[in-house]
Amino acid sequence: MIDVVLETPRTRTLVLDVPGWPGHRAGQHVDVRLTAEDGYQAERSYSIASPPEDTRLSLTVEQLKDGEVSPYLSEVLHPGDTLELRGPIGGYFVWDIPTGGPLFLVGGGSGIVPLMAMLRHRSASLATGDARRRLPARLLYSSRRWDEVIYRDELTSLTEKDPTLQVTHTLTREQPDGWNGFRRRIDRAMLEQVAWPASAQPRVFVCGPTPLVESVASTLVDLGHQPALVKTERFGPTGGAV
Amino acid sequence: MPPVSRGFRGRRQSTDTASRLPPGQYETRDFPVLSAGPTPRTSLATWDFTLRGANGQTARWTWDEFTALPRQTTTKDIHCVTKWSKFDTVWEGISVDTLLSEAAAKGVVPSPFVLATCDGGYTTNVPLADVTGGKAWVAFMYNGAPLPPEHGGPARLLVPHLYFWKSAKWMRELRLMESDEPGFWESLGYHNYGDPWREQRYAGDE
Numbered sequence: 001m002i003d004v005v006l007e008t009p010r011t012r013t014l015v016l017d018v019p020g021w022p023g024h025r026a027g028q029h030v031d032v033r034l035t036a037e038d039g040y041q042a043e044r045s046y047s048i049a050s051p052p053e054d055t056r057l058s059l060t061v062e063q064l065k066d067g068e069v070s071p072y073l074s075e076v077l078h079p080g081d082t083l084e085l086r087g088p089i090g091g092y093f094v095w096d097i098p099t100g101g102p103l104f105l106v107g108g109g110s111g112i113v114p115l116m117a118m119l120r121h122r123s124a125s126l127a128t129g130d131a132r133r134r135l136p137a138r139l140l141y142s143s144r145r146w147d148e149v150i151y152r153d154e155l156t157s158l159t160e161k162d163p164t165l166q167v168t169h170t171l172t173r174e175q176p177d178g179w180n181g182f183r184r185r186i187d188r189a190m191l192e193q194v195a196w197p198a199s200a201q202p203r204v205f206v207c208g209p210t211p212l213v214e215s216v217a218s219t220l221v222d223l224g225h226q227p228a229l230v231k232t233e234r235f236g237p238t239g240g241a242v
Numbered sequence: 243m244p245p246v247s248r249g250f251r252g253r254r255q256s257t258d259t260a261s262r263l264p265p266g267q268y269e270t271r272d273f274p275v276l277s278a279g280p281t282p283r284t285s286l287a288t289w290d291f292t293l294r295g296a297n298g299q300t301a302r303w304t305w306d307e308f309t310a311l312p313r314q315t316t317t318k319d320i321h322c323v324t325k326w327s328k329f330d331t332v333w334e335g336i337s338v339d340t341l342l343s344e345a346a347a348k349g350v351v352p353s354p355f356v357l358a359t360c361d362g363g364y365t366t367n368v369p370l371a372d373v374t375g376g377k378a379w380v381a382f383m384y385n386g387a388p389l390p391p392e393h394g395g396p397a398r399l400l401v402p403h404l405y406f407w408k409s410a411k412w413m414r415e416l417r418l419m420e421s422d423e424p425g426f427w428e429s430l431g432y433h434n435y436g437d438p439w440r441e442q443r444y445a446g447d448e
Contacts, residue, residue, distance in 0.1 A: 090430070092426075
């Protein structure tokens with residue numbers, strides 16, 4: 001590990017220099033394996049945050065209360081330490097330029113991570129406004145509160161540079177003074193307002209806690225989106241409302 | 243021996259838990275949901291289940307016919323390739339052995355491989371030997387209640403001795419085949435067989 005970036009109070013990005021990394025596609029993950037001195041091991045999967053264009057591999061890790069691996073990655077691991085990785089893994093929840101668009105991303109909490117890899121990939125590989133106009137993207141991102149929005153400044157600066165990218169936040173628990181955005185969980189009315197219409201056949205990627213993913217995916221199908229174009233990835237145990 | 247992670251102690255399980263956990267797995271008390279797309283909703287009125295022989299013969303059951311077959315209840319540990327394991331899950335359904343013997347009357351004969359196909363387009367492949375001999379069920383009850391859609395209801399394949407992606411949700415057909423054919427995840431980099439005790443997670447694992 002060569003660097004750590006604090007993203008939010010509970011989330012940090014580990015920047016890794018991986019010799020021989022074979023490359024990856026946006027949306028894939030890696031398995032991280034920790035080994036204690038007596039040989040005891042623990043493994044978990046983490047989404048890759050960096051786009052394929054980066055020379056470094058970034059993983060963004062949310063520290064879970066009662067977690068076994070994430071507290072170690074968050075608090076014990078230091079730059080200079082070595083991490084055992086396996087990957088890239090996963091060939092379905094992936095998006096790259098040839099997949100086409102428009103692109104509609106829905107994230108809850110740290111479910112933003114693989115979606116961010118897609119947005120970074122789009123931004124890095126589509127250099128001109130023309131290219132971006134042919135592949136417009138929208139992100140609907142649900143967080144509990146403003147200081148828990150991962151990649152907040154980067155999302156803002158991406159949208160400032162790129163009128164073909166639209167980012168919509170909803171803050172479900174607590175909103176800053178003067179907030180005039182959404183302040184509820186993602187629902188049908190919000191999706192009708194923010195998503196591309198089904199007739200545009202957007203490529204949809206939904207990642208977050210299970211209740212969010214279940215509800216968003218089935219609502220999109222109700223709104224006429226083809227199930228085959230709606231790809232989902234879930235994390236967390238059974239719950240964790242965002 | 244892989245490199246030691248400086249300062250990592252980990253959470254040790256009791257010997258009993260450790261002995262039930264395949265390598266790289268941890269125990270969860272929740273029941274996580276994983277699937278690649280939206281949850282299909284199939285009404286029981288239109289649901290049916292087909293066992294299709296490689297010879298083209300088929301046996302088909304409506305929901306009422308299917309659930310009237312002799313049921314079994316089984317308690318199993320399950321292991322997901324995403325690393326969680328859950329102990330003592332209680333399922334009720336029809337043994338694949340029962341389905342094969344019922345289907346034999348319709349001229350469906352065994353073949354060495356099966357492919358499960360599902361609402362939503364999911365598929366997974368398993369050798370016949372891994373779904374016979376009391377090793378697999380088509381389950382429609384979980385913990386004494388109808389299997390919820392997000393966990394694969396109306397009915398899912400249950401092959402608990404393999405990683406849980408083999409236990410296909412929303413299954414509608416088991417197809418017997420003379421040769422093996424990779425399913426959905428098996429075509430996307432996951433192991434063709436998926437034995438958790440040999441940690442066969444990904445293509446290339448021994």
